[in-house]
Structure formats: structure tokens, C-alpha cells
Amino acid sequence: MPPLNLDKQVSPNRPSSLPHVVILGGGFAGLAAGKALAKYPVKITLIDKENHHLFQPLLYQVATAGLSAADIAQPLRLIFSGQSNLTTLMDEVVDFDLDASKVHLRSKTLSYDYMVIALGVTTGYFGNQQWAQFAPGLKTLDEATELRRRVLTAFERAELANDSNEASQWLTFVVVGGGPTGVELAGAIAELAQHVMAKDFRHIDSTKAEVHLIEAGPRLLSAFPKGQSSYAHKRLTKMGVRVHLNEPVKSVSADEVTLSQSAISSGTILWAAGVEGNSVANNLGQVPRDRAGRLEVNPDLKLPNFDNVFVAGDLAKMSDFKGKQVPCLAPAATQMGRHAAKQIARDLAGRQLKPFIYFDKGNMATIGRSSAVANYRKISINGYFAWVAWLGVHLVFLMGMRNRISVFLNWAWSYLAWRQGARIITKKLIGRSDGINATSSN
Template structure:
């Protein structure tokens, strides 16, 4: 009887007689791991459903017309072109057979000796199917472009509407989630309202454009310092953002937002930045999953119950007294885990002891708009907190340096410089997919 491998067919990847390390996902962790194995005596196979790496921290700038999508993405083949022991395959992962050590993908079967899952996270709507259907998230470049198209399309439609409620439903925005993404989107929309949209749409009175930011807790930027949280709140309120703390969204039908307090808001654009969950793959024992769909891993990033399957980044939950839910789902833990796992694979192949992971927290920062940002920096064993213009300069510098590729850095720097002095946004195109707004004459009352 023929094996399932023979029946389904192998993906066309030459086996070079070295241990094969298969990495699923080319985000921050997966990319850093691939680079760390550059000189290792292994064959590296990187699998991703896209053929490019996305710099997610600047996704919101694509959504708010500050940057082009091409400014924050880089092709894997270009990034890794000098790495002779690596091959990239664009494919969807369907299943992993942990007994035969084979990954099933849309292009065929890929055998592995070591499998690393770096699939990142996806939006978590906490089981609310209606919210998932109507809200707009920003978890991919396609999402960001769709949101930009939707925002601009709303204003084009608003030019043809006289009804006050219908007009407000197009002009008003509700952002759910007071973390860095929610805060940065709110700040960017407030800048567009003040500097850009009034020049583009002169017939519209933008005093009618409301931006609501809803946060379930009593502070913004959870995980950052109290000073950063308070200053972010002050900046947003200064920019005219309606910040609603201690509120939760109970429902959204594409037009009416109902809060747990009974308050109602109307909007055709609800931006979801409230939560994420890991993106697991089929075939891994469900007992290895923790809350939030993250794989439980040991200090060497091995998934519980396996010796040759690892998880890094957002999908990994390395539980400790300091991090009872696992490390923060941000770029730095993923990068550091990817780098160390690459070094540990080399140690393992040489028969040397492995080094446990220790997270070096470098702090966090968020920008709320032009010349306004907050930063908590950890350096040389000390904590530094700063807000305002200096924090904004730091934010700009850190993000420029972290971008992958010289072309991207140059393009983003040029765009930011032009925008800073002209107070313009150059990417105001409606091109491609947009979210169709709900056509309704609902009698919702604005809270």
C-alpha cells in the first residue's frame, strides 16, 4: 500500500543531506531565526502564505494614508538572497503529521527534522461573529489598504448625503482597544481631520467628524508606565479624540455600536484593535495550547509534548512567575527568541548544552501624532520615561532603524519628512478592496 506521502506528493524541494529546519511564518521571529541559521550545517526551509515580510508596527500608517504598502514590506527572497542554505516556499500550511514529521501544505508535503511554528497572531473577537463580520482589523497589509479605501470612500459618499444621522455614520469612527495600535490610529485620524481632509473635502464640515476610542480598562497603553498612560490620554483629548474608559462594546451591527453602559454610537467604520490570539496549525496536540491559542513552550521554546517542534513569538507562551501569561505579543520577544533558537539549534547539533531564553525588555513606545509620543525605555539596568517631542524623535529613529531594507528606510524617511513640513498625506488613493457600508435608516441615537 502506498504511503500518504507518496499519494499526496512531496513539495519540490531538493534535500541536501543535512538536517532540515522548517520555519512556518516569516514575521519578526521566523525571519530572525532564518538569519541566525545562515552559517549553520542545516537546510532551512521558510514557508509563508505571502512572499514578503511585513513591518507590522507601521501598518496603521498605511491604513491612514501616511505610507504606501510597499514602504513596509520586503520580499523574503530579497532579504535572504545571500543565504545559500535557505529556500523559501510560498504556501498555506494545512496540517502537520507529528508522527511521520511531515508538514502538509498547499504545494505538497514537506518533511522536517526540526519544525518551528512562528505563525504570529490573528484578531480575537472573543466569539462575537457579528463583530468579526462588520469590524475592520489591521492585521495584514490587505486589511490596512482596505481600511484606507473604506475611510476615503466614506467621505466620497458623504458629499452626496444631506441626512444628518446618515452623514454622521460616514464621518464618525469608533476604535475599540486602547493599546498602541488603537492609540496610534486615533492620533493619526485626528491629524487627518485637522490638516488633510478639510482641504480635500471642502464641502464637508469636519467639526462633525467624531473619533471615539473605547477601552475596557481604566487606563490606556496597558503594560506601559502610569506616566505614559496619562500623557497619552491628555494628548488624545487635546487632539479632540473622545476617549471612553471602562467601557466595553456589547454589539455592533455595521451601523450602531452598543456599549455595556447602554450608550450608543453610530458609525459605518468600527476599527478593531482590542485583542489578538495565536494562530495555531492543525496537528499539534490540543493539550499544548493555552489561553489565547498560544502554545505552551519551555525555556528552549520547545512545545509541550514534543522534542523537535518549537514555537516562537506571539504564538508561544513561555510561562514564568514574571510572565504568567507568556511574554508580551510584540516584536522584541519574537526577535530575541528567534535569534536564541537559531543559536541553540547549532549548539544541539554540536552536542553542546542549550541556553535558556531570558527576555531582555527594552521598553515600549507609542506615537499619538506629530511631535507627540510616549516612551518607556529600559537601558543599562535603569528605567527612563519621556513624553512629547523627544519621545517622538526616539519613536521615529527606532522605527526607521528597525525597518527591513535600505530602500524601505529611505522611502519612509522621505515620506515622513515631506509629511512633517507639508502636513500632507500622499497615499490618498481608493484602489482595491473596500468595506461596503451598511445601508440603513436605523434610528440610533448618538450617545
């Protein structure tokens, strides 16, 4: 293919012979790849099984009734409505034929000149997939609303309980996984029980709720400096969360979590402990993967042995050329998506590809109202200022002005009034072990 003039704007009447770039996934990496190719003379098709881009860092707030689902998602069509070289298809990727440069969707097959695989990861149960029904994870909007249903319903079931044992089982919440998502969930549930729900029930005392946070390793927030792990631990303990360290989960059932030393009887068990590569990537054939099923890619983000396939985002397992492991974080996914797009542009222009270099923008986690940890290189901030920084960063990076305004107003209202706006249960319960036995009411 002859080198192209990369500075040329794409004409709306572009010929159909333009190179076809297929981007799989409209998460942070796919979105960044699509946008970075806006000014290049290529025809782009972006595929996602959902119709929206999801801001996963705020999912836990949907799960704990702080925000509504629509506040943290934005339709992909709207995001790309002004980009004439990109078409969005809402369809599911089901298979690949890399040798023939084809990708099979549920409804059709597409040929590509270049493909960017940005399909992300899913919740991982360390080989115990049967636990998923009892302890759902938090990765999609559906899962967040399911978690919210379970959490809010637990308070309702406690109010209906016939004896104090049953009530206290419903008022016991277990969060598995002491990373940022687990810490955020545990803190938010504790606040919900102690402050938001406290005045609204007549039979139960929601402030008596127990929140257990289970971590297999020796400290919370293992990706943060040790001092911040201890800060988060102390802070959560002060909020009433019982932190269990060095306690790998042995088994999970509908109403109990068994640890190495003890068992916790609970009506609501939530899983925030691990991730694994998107299972559809297993259909890529003989390509290198790590134990969690993430794809091991070359330093230039190419899938080994395939010159026209790039992998970006959480699904890509790699160390950058300085030897730094690229983390599963939104900024890393964005940078990789953008880099994959630039690689395609370089390749089309006959230029040499460049290795990916990860620019570490730091890490943040909120612990509760007015408290967070933030860490950038050697600078660590804990407490109120970290929390303000956390609010600011999340508002800035949230997609769409309507969402930013809505989230800001929700936060202001919750902060001033100790009220959560999204406390609506959208499914009815049947039966006893209702974490699971639910039927839709709409």
C-alpha cells in the same frame, strides 16, 4: 546524529543529507531564526503564505494613508537572496503530523529534522467572530488597505450625504481597543480629519469628524506606566478624540457599536482590541494552549513532548526563566527566533539547550504628530523627544534601504506640508452600508 562543527561555513555544494530545518512564518521570529542559522551546516526551508516580510508596527500608517503598502514590506526572496542554505516557499501551512515530523502545506508535504513554528497571531474578537465583517482588524497588508479604503471612503460618503445626520454618521469613526495600535489609529484618524482633509471637501467640514476610542479597561496603554497612560489620554483628548474607558463592547453591527452604557452610530468601526493564536496551530493536536489559543512552550522554547519542535514569536506563550511574561512585541519575537535557531545548533552539536531569557528593550507608542510615549525600564519619556526616538527606532528597524528612504521622505513631506501621500481608494463602493458592500475595481 554525530556532533557537527558549528563554525564550519556551509559549502554551496552541500550534501543533501544535511539536517533539514523547516521554519514556518517569515515574520520577525521566522526571519531571525533563518538568519541566525546562516552559517550552520543545515538545509533550511522557510514557508510563508505571503511573499513578503511585513513591518507590522507601521501598518497603522498604511491604514490612515500616511504610507503605501510597499513601504513597509520586503520580499522574503530578496531578504534571503544571499543566504545559500535557505530556500523560501510561498505556501500555506494547513496541517501537521508531529509524530512523523511532517508538515502539510497546501501544495506539498515536507519532512523535517527540526521545525520552528513562528506563525504569529491573528485579530481576536473574544468569541464574537461575526463582528469581524463590521469591524476589521489590522494585522496584514490586505487588512491595512481595507481599513484605509473604509476611512477614506467615509469622507467621500459624507460629502455625498443627503442630510446632516447621514453625513455625521459617516464622519464618526470608532476605534475599539486602547492599546498602542488603537491609540495610534485614533490619533492618526483625528489628524487626517482635522488637518489633512480640511481643505479638500466642499460640502462637509471634516474638522467636525468625531473619533471615539473605546477601551474595556480602566486606562489606555495598560502595558505602560500609569503616567504615560494619562499623558496619552490627555493628548488624544486635546486632539479631539473621545476616549471611553471601562466600556466593554457589547455588540457591533454595520453602523453601530453598542457599549455597556451607550451606543455610537458610525460608518467606520475599526478593531484593535485583541489577538488570538493562529488557528492553524489548532491542528497541532494535544499541545498546551492558553485561552487565546497561543502555544504554551517550555523555557527552552520547545513544544512540550516534542524534542525537535520549537515555537517562537507571538504564538509562543511563555514566561522567561526569571518569571517575566514575554510580550507580543517585535524585539521579543526576534530574540525568540534567534534563540530557537541557536537551540537547534546546540542540539546538533550535542550541547545542552539553554532557557530563553527575554531582554526587555522597552516599549513605544506614537499618539500623533510630535507626540509619543517611550518607556525603557524605569525611564519614561513623553512628548516630542519620545516621538523623535520613535521615528528613529522605526526607521532603523524597517527592512530595506529603499523602504527607509521612502518612509523618511514621506514623513518629512507629511510633517512639512500636512499632506498624506497615500490617499488612494482602490475599490469601488456599491450600496449603502458600504463599509462592507464593496467590489474590486481592479
